[in-house]
Amino acid sequence: MKDQYILNSVANALQILDLLSQQESLGVAEISKALGFGRASVFRLLYTMEKSGYVTKNVHAKYDLAIKFAYYGALVVDRQSMVQASKPVLEKLRDTYNETAHLSMLTSSGKLVFLSKHYSGSSLQMYSRVGEERDSHNTASGKVMLAHIEQERAEALAGGFHYEPLTVHSITCAEQLLQELEQIRQHGYAVDREETEIGLVCFSAPVFDHRGECVAAISLSGPTSRMYGRQDEIIQGVLAASQAISVSLGFGSQRSARRA
Amino acid sequence: MKDQYILNSVANALQILDLLSQQESLGVAEISKALGFGRASVFRLLYTMEKSGYVTKNVHAKYDLAIKFAYYGALVVDRQSMVQASKPVLEKLRDTYNETAHLSMLTSSGKLVFLSKHYSGSSLQMYSRVGEERDSHNTASGKVMLAHIEQERAEALAGGFHYEPLTVHSITCAEQLLQELEQIRQHGYAVDREETEIGLVCFSAPVFDHRGECVAAISLSGPTSRMYGRQDEIIQGVLAASQAISVSLGFGSQRSARRA
DNA sequence: CTGAGCTGTTTCTTTATGCGAAACGATGTT
DNA sequence: AACATCGTTTCGCATAAAGAAACAGCTCAG
Numbered sequence: 001m002k003d004q005y006i007l008n009s010v011a012n013a014l015q016i017l018d019l020l021s022q023q024e025s026l027g028v029a030e031i032s033k034a035l036g037f038g039r040a041s042v043f044r045l046l047y048t049m050e051k052s053g054y055v056t057k058n059v060h061a062k063y064d065l066a067i068k069f070a071y072y073g074a075l076v077v078d079r080q081s082m083v084q085a086s087k088p089v090l091e092k093l094r095d096t097y098n099e100t101a102h103l104s105m106l107t108s109s110g111k112l113v114f115l116s117k118h119y120s121g122s123s124l125q126m127y128s129r130v131g132e133e134r135d136s137h138n139t140a141s142g143k144v145m146l147a148h149i150e151q152e153r154a155e156a157l158a159g160g161f162h163y164e165p166l167t168v169h170s171i172t173c174a175e176q177l178l179q180e181l182e183q184i185r186q187h188g189y190a191v192d193r194e195e196t197e198i199g200l201v202c203f204s205a206p207v208f209d210h211r212g213e214c215v216a217a218i219s220l221s222g223p224t225s226r227m228y229g230r231q232d233e234i235i236q237g238v239l240a241a242s243q244a245i246s247v248s249l250g251f252g253s254q255r256s257a258r259r260a
Numbered sequence: 261m262k263d264q265y266i267l268n269s270v271a272n273a274l275q276i277l278d279l280l281s282q283q284e285s286l287g288v289a290e291i292s293k294a295l296g297f298g299r300a301s302v303f304r305l306l307y308t309m310e311k312s313g314y315v316t317k318n319v320h321a322k323y324d325l326a327i328k329f330a331y332y333g334a335l336v337v338d339r340q341s342m343v344q345a346s347k348p349v350l351e352k353l354r355d356t357y358n359e360t361a362h363l364s365m366l367t368s369s370g371k372l373v374f375l376s377k378h379y380s381g382s383s384l385q386m387y388s389r390v391g392e393e394r395d396s397h398n399t400a401s402g403k404v405m406l407a408h409i410e411q412e413r414a415e416a417l418a419g420g421f422h423y424e425p426l427t428v429h430s431i432t433c434a435e436q437l438l439q440e441l442e443q444i445r446q447h448g449y450a451v452d453r454e455e456t457e458i459g460l461v462c463f464s465a466p467v468f469d470h471r472g473e474c475v476a477a478i479s480l481s482g483p484t485s486r487m488y489g490r491q492d493e494i495i496q497g498v499l500a501a502s503q504a505i506s507v508s509l510g511f512g513s514q515r516s517a518r519r520a
Numbered sequence: 521c522t523g524a525g526c527t528g529t530t531t532c533t534t535t536a537t538g539c540g541a542a543a544c545g546a547t548g549t550t
Numbered sequence: 551a552a553c554a555t556c557g558t559t560t561c562g563c564a565t566a567a568a569g570a571a572a573c574a575g576c577t578c579a580g
Contacts, residue, residue, distance in 0.1 A: 003311070005303070005304050005307040006304075006307070007304055007305060010269050010312075013267070013274075014309065014314055015312070018312075021332050044266075045267060047265040047266070048270045051263070051271070052271055052274040057368075065336045066336070067337070067365075067375075069329055069333040069336045070334070070337050071281075071392055072281050072325055072333065073331070073334065074330070075325065076325045077327070077330045079284055108316060115327070130334055131327055131329075131331030131333070133331070
């Protein structure tokens, strides 16, 4: 009895979808080998998912994720109220500094996920795509979110992270992370100083909803050369933007319980 | 024995996802009522899908599609080679006429789906979102695609459509549709003259890949007032754009078998 | 305060269903 | 022509999914 409520076939089907997200155009046998399910089972799983419109079979009997994912994906993103609320503010932020602006939130597993991206005109800019997940502990927005959720949850998450140093500036342990979270709370913003990639700097500030909960974070990202020279100015801009979004979500209109 | 290869639990799970796409924040009991499954079964299905990251449970034990859909959706769209190839061309087309440009393709069930949308700056523009599906028989791009796939498949699809007239200009039967497809093949482009909505006009042309297959269609949409005045000019622009995209997909580089 | 009527979760039992093994037919390769 | 490998189909058995019903927690009305 591994997990008493897991439905085997459903979990297997979803595993196939995950596999198809990593690699396109897979056949029955390939999936069978990769996941260790019988060929017949894989066939039936794919057959069911094709009839339901979640995968498509091409002429060579290779399978792919269906375009339905694009539609559902767009729905999911649009339903996050902060995406709508942040759009004009982030566009203005992007235009003011001509750097890429993001809106992000935490997943239930404590990773950071991008909800929207507003491209700078520059040809040198951060790679990312909406829906993508990153480690929270080496991104500015991830650290901002961790700093503003319940302390005990943040500590639990921090204890579970995998601190692989990506650059010489990376955070290497939970203690270091928790210490920085304290500073972030004091300053009201977070910085990623080339912690994931040399040359990439990122400033981030929290977004609060009507209950005073931190539900998202915004960030402005760009290359070292362009970011450090006008650091103070940019931080002020990011902070102002985050506050504007919070207000449009109803923050401060009631007596919102702000955490210490 | 309805469909011998359908896996019940998998199909049920996917039905729940479809339901969650229509309505957000549903509880176990609500889903149970809507789909006619037992409460226990719904709970187990949702439990499995949550562990696999396809749905999220919020604090009130209400379920929603997870953000994973956004990521997978972006992957699916990006993998369609014509999305990349068409981007610069469609941006230029949009800028030239300041109207909304779309790239679309047919689904396996013969509906039209939007692969990319390039917004015009105008405040009056067509509503649509990437991934959304429309009936093929009353959209310009749908008709273009039908006109350029295998004749017998087009006829089979045309016979299966549901011809509900949306405006006085709508196509009302398969014969009328097939007749128009013939004209579209002769002219090389299709027009939607307020067939879905009074006031909305749309011009579309086919995109061919390296084998000479019609794999997509592009379109330019706008209000009657702005479209009809420069009709000929716009049609030329759309045709030129579609040919440019076809060429960048390798059309014409080999001896591509063009259909009659 | 209490009881009715909702939840979501858990347990249990029975049956149907999903599973693997193996045969089949079609393709393509050596 | 023999072989390998693919997707599909069949079959029988053990398992796992489904439903009924008990349970616990909640809200609300009287």
